[in-house]
Amino acid sequence: MIKKAENIIVGISIGDLNGIGSEVLLKTFEDSRMLELCTPVIFANVKTLSFVKKSYELTAILHGIDRLDQIVLGKINVLNVWQEGVEINYGINDEKIGKYAIRSFVAATKALREGNIDVLVTAPINKFNIQSEDFKFPGHTDYLDQELEGNALMLMVQENLRVGLLTDHIPLNEVASHLTEELIIKKIETVKQTIIQDFSINKPKIAVLGLNPHCGDGGVIGKEDDAILKPTLKKLFEKGTLVFGPFAADGFFGSNQYDKYDAVIAVYHDQGLIPFKTLSFGKGVNYTAGLNKIRTSPDHGTAYDIAGKGIADFNSFKEAVYLAIDVYNSRNQYAEISQRPLKTKEK
Incomplete structure (x- = not known):
């Protein structure tokens, strides 16, 4: 109901x-x-x-x-x-x-x-x-x-721009060691299900960014993209998940490629959040997907430097309320549709 x-x-x-x-x-x-x-x-x-x-x-x-x-x-x-x-x-x-x-x-x-x-x-x-x-x-x-x-995943949202993370609050020098096939599959499947049930998009297209500059340039600047990311994404795609990449992060955002996808998954925190916050113009929302x-x-954070001055922009908080309500309604509608019996053709 x-x-x-x-x-x-x-x-x-x-x-x-x-x-x-x-x-x-x-x-x-x-x-x-x-x-x-x-x-x-x-x-x-x-x-x-x-x-x-x-x-x-x-x-x-x-x-x-x-x-x-x-x-x-x-x-x-x-x-x-x-x-x-x-x-x-x-x-x-x-x-x-x-x-x-x-x-x-x-x-x-x-x-x-x-x-x-x-x-x-x-x-x-x-x-x-x-x-x-x-x-x-x-x-x-x-x-x-x-x-x-569930399995919590940080998903930054602003209208049709949705940026998720394979790893979030860990030191940069530990990111590569955290990348495993199991982690990548779990995170991508979480994002896929979230986009379907919480954003009402039935067949989401998901882009994944590379770890190294230029996705490693064939192994010259790191081997993780070729050794871990590419074969895992290929395996998921062959099983029906519309996942693409890895893409070099700088060119991906610089050429507006993100507009072609329902979600973008960054490998680490700043790789995803710097372009997201630049593009969201203070109206972005942090959504905990997968729960x-x-x-x-x-x-945004506590912003101690402007606290008490009465000048804080409340748009991001207001958008967080709006998104929570929208997801609540979308999730309820998804559950309702999922419980409906399948119609069969009369002979």
Whole structure:
């Protein structure tokens, strides 16, 4: 059964309160028309967010709740994950603030896993100050991969440009050693299924970038493209996956070849994210593909340098909300179609 728009519950983890996350999320819902598309639930504390709202001279009305069964549709709900006061110092890297970011995120993930919210949008965290004995993950994605079913994959999205990664938050000098046939097949199959069920494209065309400059130039600048990437892509193509490459990354983006494909897979983080962020003009979204639940986030970080100044652009966060809703609807429609019995011709 497809939910009405306003009945879609969008959970939001607060991120680093000293960064711009709380500003961009409150600015997003300052427009009351957003409440016609979904009902937000912010995992934080209503007094803390009221302070943030006042500091940015915003006017949206916040509805504090203590339990998820108290959610009011069409309101900006704030679930009180903590009760005590929090000292906010915009632009400061603070370990205490990092602990509140994780309390919010863990509570929101639990709600997502248990079906109390429909989708999750995460505000930016500081990967350094969130580390503790209880949370030893490099970021959101690795924790979600542990807590939710599936194989998490970072997919950057802006309209028809979708860039996934074979490897994400690992040092550059370890990328080549991580490339295996098993990893490449798993990631490409994840992207393929994501494009089908979450973006409603039945036969996606997928491009894969090469590891080395010029894809190794026949082995002169590295052998990984010829030895690992090419034969693995050939094997997948022969089994029916429309995968192409490897392509030299510089020419691929420079000549607009990405327009011909439904998804592009980069081998490592910066190879994919630098051109993506250049092309997305501040409206890009980070989507965690491959999970049984839906999570999106803006494509920027805490931006301490502009936090508290009221000048943060909220478009990427707003697009993250839009994408979460679109994927939720697309995934439900896919499930509904998949369950329909096949029609047989009458004799």
